[in-house]
Structures are given as C-alpha cells and as structure tokens.
Amino acid sequence: MNEIEYKIYIDSVIRRVETARLKVSDHHIVKIVAISKYSTSDEIEKLYKIGQRAFGENKVQDLKTKSIELEELPLEWHFVGNLQKNKINNLLDINPSLFHALDSLDLAHELQKKLEAKEMTLDALLQINSAKEESKHGVMPEIAKAVYEQIQSECPNINLKGVMSIGAHTEDKEIIKKSFETTYDIYKELKGASICSMGMSGDFELAIECGSNMVRLGSLMFNK
Numbered sequence: 001m002n003e004i005e006y007k008i009y010i011d012s013v014i015r016r017v018e019t020a021r022l023k024v025s026d027h028h029i030v031k032i033v034a035i036s037k038y039s040t041s042d043e044i045e046k047l048y049k050i051g052q053r054a055f056g057e058n059k060v061q062d063l064k065t066k067s068i069e070l071e072e073l074p075l076e077w078h079f080v081g082n083l084q085k086n087k088i089n090n091l092l093d094i095n096p097s098l099f100h101a102l103d104s105l106d107l108a109h110e111l112q113k114k115l116e117a118k119e120m121t122l123d124a125l126l127q128i129n130s131a132k133e134e135s136k137h138g139v140m141p142e143i144a145k146a147v148y149e150q151i152q153s154e155c156p157n158i159n160l161k162g163v164m165s166i167g168a169h170t171e172d173k174e175i176i177k178k179s180f181e182t183t184y185d186i187y188k189e190l191k192g193a194s195i196c197s198m199g200m201s202g203d204f205e206l207a208i209e210c211g212s213n214m215v216r217l218g219s220l221m222f223n224k
C-alpha cells in the first residue's frame with residue numbers, strides 16, 4: 001500500500017470505530033492506541049505520518065528500542081504488556097504515558113517503591129481478568145474494586161486512571177460481551193476513573209458498545 005491507499009484504509013478503520021461509538025452516544029469519545037508489537041519503527045512512522053500519535057508495546061525492550069529510534073517524533077507511548085518486577089526500572093526510564101497492565105497489589109507496591117526512589121509518578125490502569133482465564137493476568141473481578149482502592153491509598157506515586165481487560169478468548173460473542181460488561185460495571189463503580197481500555201482488532205466494536213473508551217488495535221492498524 002502506498003501512503004494514499006494506507007490513509008484510505010485507516011479512514012475505514014476509523015469509520016468502524018465511529019459507527020460503534022455513535023451507537024453508545026454522540027458524546028462517547030474513543031481513543032485508538034496502535035499496538036506496534038508486530039511492526040517495525042518504519043511502519044510506525046508511516047502510520048504517524050497519516051495522523052496516529054498513540055502507540056503501544058507489550059515488551060519493555062521493544063518499547064525502549066522503538067521509542068529511542070523514533071525519539072524525534074512527538075509520539076505517545078503506552079505499555080500494555082505484563083511487567084516483570086526486574087523490568088520496572090527499565091520501564092520507568094522510558095516514562096510511558098500510560099501503563100495498562102497493573103495486575104496485582106504486589107506489583108503496585110514494588111512500583112511504588114521504585115517511583116518514590118526516582119521521584120516520579122506513573123499513570124496506570126488496573127488489569128481485570130474479567131473472563132477468569134488461567135492464561136491471563138489481572139485481578140479477579142470480585143476483588144477488583146477493593147484492590148483499586150487499596151492501590152489508591154497505599155501507592156501515592158501511581159495515578160490510577162481506570163481499568164483494562166482483554167476480551168474472553170472464545171468465538172462465542174455472548175461470552176466475550178459478558179467479559180466486557182463485567183469490566184465496565186467495575187469501571188462505573190470507581191471514583192475518578194476515566195479510562196476503560198478494552199477491545200482489540202477482533203472485538204473492538206463489541207467492546208465499544210459495552211462502554212470501552214480506549215481500544216488497542218494492532219493487526220488492524222498495521223494491516224497485518
């Protein structure tokens with residue numbers, strides 16, 4: 001695809017997001033984070049040139065490499081992957097604009113220590129394992145609100161902005177929908193939360209209809 005064809009293609013993706021969000025309300029705004037984990041810095045730059053600013057990676061090392069390669073561009077970097085404790089300092093050195101996958105109180109405490117030492121703060125989302133899948137990270141829905149509030153009170157250097165979930169891993173739309181609804185219901189209960197990050201290339205329209213206001217699109221944005 002040349003630049004014009006790519007722009008037309010991205011317009012069609014944006015139209016799909018628009019159609020889904022308008023089913024919720026005129027005032028329901030949805031942000032697209034382009035997940036670049038399968039893409040090169042050149043491909044990120046091509047997407048930037050047609051208007052995309054927010055990008056996300058799921059490995060600290062990849063985030064580091066690409067953010068350095070592209071440091072001349074005014075990009076907004078998100079980290080959406082599982083964070084191992086021994087990688088916390090590496091992530092903080094990159095100072096991402098949002099960490100989507102804070103998945104335990106234990107990790108929050110570890111992060112708090114490192115943030116305090118570096119005298120910095122981090123915007124983050126609590127990841128909820130709404131479909132209760134063993135293969136997935138995140139806190140269980142039953143305790144999510146309590147964990148969220150505990151992090152808020154015990155970790156002053158973490159700015160919790162809301163929640164993140166990955167839709168249920170199944171072809172059954174009803175089950176996927178249930179998992180999004182579970183997360184959205186928790187989100188609505190949280191004071192001051194403004195971000196509900198749900199929806200990937202295969203299920204973003206359903207996620208938006210269930211209340212998501214941030215979608216993480218990888219293969220779709222990069223046409224893979």
Ligand SMILES: *Cc1c(COP(=O)(O)O)cnc(C)c1O
Pocket residue numbers: 035037058080081166200201202216217218219220
């Ligand atoms: C890879 C990834 C995405 C994007 O997945 P696609 O199906 O390619 O859109 C979104 N969120 C997370 C956490 C990911 O790891």
